[in-house]
Amino acid sequence: MAGAPDVGGPGPAAGEQLQQQHVSCQVFPKRLAQGNPQQGFLSSFFTSNQKCQLRLLRTLETNPYVKLLLDAMKHSGCAVNKDRHFSCEDCNGNVSGGFDASTSQIVLCQNNIRNQAHMNRVVTHELIHAFDHCRAHVDWFTNLRHLACSEVRAANLSGDCSLVNEIFRFHFGLKQHHQTCVRDRATLSILAVRNISKEVAKNAVDEVFESCFNDYEPFGRIPHNKTYARYAHRDFQNRDRYYSNI
Amino acid sequence: MSVEHHGQFLHSSLAGGLRGRAWRAGRPDMAECSSWQPPRPCEAYRAEWNLCRSARHFLHHYYVHGERPACEQWRRDLASCRDWEERRSAEAQRSLCESERARVQAARKHILVWALRQSPPADWHLPLPQEKDE
Numbered sequence: 001m002a003g004a005p006d007v008g009g010p011g012p013a014a015g016e017q018l019q020q021q022h023v024s025c026q027v028f029p030k031r032l033a034q035g036n037p038q039q040g041f042l043s044s045f046f047t048s049n050q051k052c053q054l055r056l057l058r059t060l061e062t063n064p065y066v067k068l069l070l071d072a073m074k075h076s077g078c079a080v081n082k083d084r085h086f087s088c089e090d091c092n093g094n095v096s097g098g099f100d101a102s103t104s105q106i107v108l109c110q111n112n113i114r115n116q117a118h119m120n121r122v123v124t125h126e127l128i129h130a131f132d133h134c135r136a137h138v139d140w141f142t143n144l145r146h147l148a149c150s151e152v153r154a155a156n157l158s159g160d161c162s163l164v165n166e167i168f169r170f171h172f173g174l175k176q177h178h179q180t181c182v183r184d185r186a187t188l189s190i191l192a193v194r195n196i197s198k199e200v201a202k203n204a205v206d207e208v209f210e211s212c213f214n215d216y217e218p219f220g221r222i223p224h225n226k227t228y229a230r231y232a233h234r235d236f237q238n239r240d241r242y243y244s245n246i
Numbered sequence: 247m248s249v250e251h252h253g254q255f256l257h258s259s260l261a262g263g264l265r266g267r268a269w270r271a272g273r274p275d276m277a278e279c280s281s282w283q284p285p286r287p288c289e290a291y292r293a294e295w296n297l298c299r300s301a302r303h304f305l306h307h308y309y310v311h312g313e314r315p316a317c318e319q320w321r322r323d324l325a326s327c328r329d330w331e332e333r334r335s336a337e338a339q340r341s342l343c344e345s346e347r348a349r350v351q352a353a354r355k356h357i358l359v360w361a362l363r364q365s366p367p368a369d370w371h372l373p374l375p376q377e378k379d380e
Contacts, residue, residue, distance in 0.1 A: 024362040054247040077366030084374070134366065136360040149359040163309050176288050176312035220353065224306040231293065238286065244344040 027095050027192060028107055052088035052110035054164070055119040063120045064229035068236055069127040072218035078134035085130070095192055097122040099129035101140040106130060121165075125158040131218065144194070148204040149212040151186035157222060158212055160185055178222075182213060282339060288327040301355035319345060332379045 022094055059066050060082060070080050084105075092110035096118065098107045106126040113119050132138050132150045139146045161181035166173070168204060170196075183205055190201040216222060218236060225227040235242070284291075297303055298317035306313040323345050329338035 070375070083373075092294050103374055104367065104372075105374070132360075134370065136358070136362050138360055146360055163305070174309055176310065178310040207357050211359055214353075214356045215358070216353065222306075222310060224303075224310075227297070231297070234290070234303050235286075238290075240284045241283070242346070245283055246350065 001021070001119070004172065027093055028089065028091055028098060028100075030165065031089075031100060031107070041086065048110040049088050050089070052113060052119075054110055055113065055116050056086055056088065056108060056123065058116060059123045063124070064118065064226050064233055065124040065223060066127060068218060068233040069227060071236060073127070073131055073134055073232070076131070076134045078130070080127075080130070088104045093192070094152065097126050098193070099126045099133070101133055104130070120157050125154045125160060128154040128157055128199070135217075144196070144200070145208050147190060147194070148186060148201070149215075151189045151214055152182055152209060152212040155182040155185040157216065157219055159223070159225075167170060179227040183209065185232050186216070201233055284327045284330060286327075286338075288324065289326050291320060291324040295324050333345060352361055 007104040058163060060070070073080055083128045086106050086108060088108045090111045091107070094112065096109050096112050098109075099105075100107060106123070108119070108122060108126075113122055115210075129150050132153065133140070137143075138150060140150075156178075159165065161178050163177075166177065166181055171177075171181065182200075187198065187201045190196070190204065194201065212221040218230070221228060221232055222234055223232055297318060298315055298320050303315060307313070323342060325343045326335075326338040326345075329335045330342070
């Protein structure tokens with residue numbers, strides 16, 4: 001019952017080095033297909049694309065992590081449109097999703113997302129990348145530290161490394177195990193989209209960890225579950241009162 | 247590669263919040279401003295204190311930080327908030343402001359890996375490449 005690692009890195013873009021393009025296009029084959037029209041809905045229910053679309057809709061409407069991220073992005077000038085900024089596609093390998101910075105689009109791997117809870121987590125993870133892209137000059141393609149930082153944040157804040165999820169992966173640990181998980185999953189996510197050694201990826205994560213692990217934007221805290229996410233959303237909605245009275 | 251202190255937005259917000267108030271002995275005299283209210287509703291302080299003291303939060307905090315959580319400040323803030331609501335206590339106001347500023351400073355003390363944008367990416371809302379071709 002091991003969870004598939006979520007890929008948080010960007011898809012290929014024009015001008016990207018051949019090596020990186022080779023890795024990314026293997027994972028997201030349709031991202032490079034020229035003139036390949038987006039798959040329309042099939043007439044029958046329960047196709048993987050249909051399930052993906054329905055789960056995505058439910059996530060966007062009900063999940064408190066995602067609702068906060070959507071509000072925060074709207075506040076930053078990046079209002080999210082479901083049809084423009086999300087795409088359900090088949091992906092190779094074990095990845096669950098990705099953020100394509102070249103098209104400002106979140107890719108959801110419809111063949112690898114298992115259930116609603118998984119969709120919630122993948123959308124949260126990718127929206128954190130999108131949020132970083134929106135609020136900062138993130139050099140996704142040539143700056144490994146930037147990529148590592150966003151992956152640390154996404155692993156930390158999306159629920160990827162919750163105690164329950166780690167137990168399902170048969171990774172047992174309690175004291176500060178969350179940080180170990182964040183380092184490991186950030187490294188895995190980098191390796192999924194970059195043709196570099198594990199050592200190089202791990203070093204990049206180590207370099208940025210102190211700063212990026214403690215960057216809780218836009219949550220203001222690590223949202224361990226939906227209660228924390230709701231409190232964080234409440235605080236975000238209250239921010240005008242908050243900052244004008246301290 | 248450029249880095250930027252996280253406090254950019256914070257400083258402008260703080261400046262905006264304190265602008266126009268009388269200063270006394272190097273500290274803003276916020277008690278004279280009649281429009282001040284606690285940064286959070288008192289129910290929020292109570293909810294945070296209760297969450298902090300819960301067994302589940304102890305587990306989460308230990309899992310992340312390897313130590314037990316500290317909840318005393320939430321209790322103090324709740325008491326200050328109630329004190330201000332009942333008596334409009336200047337001391338309660340000062341205490342709350344100090345506490346929340348400390349929280350904000352603690353959250354912003356790390357140096358960012360990247361530079362923050364002044365405006366969102368120009369291509370965020372542009373149509374997808376294949377849609378443009380159509």
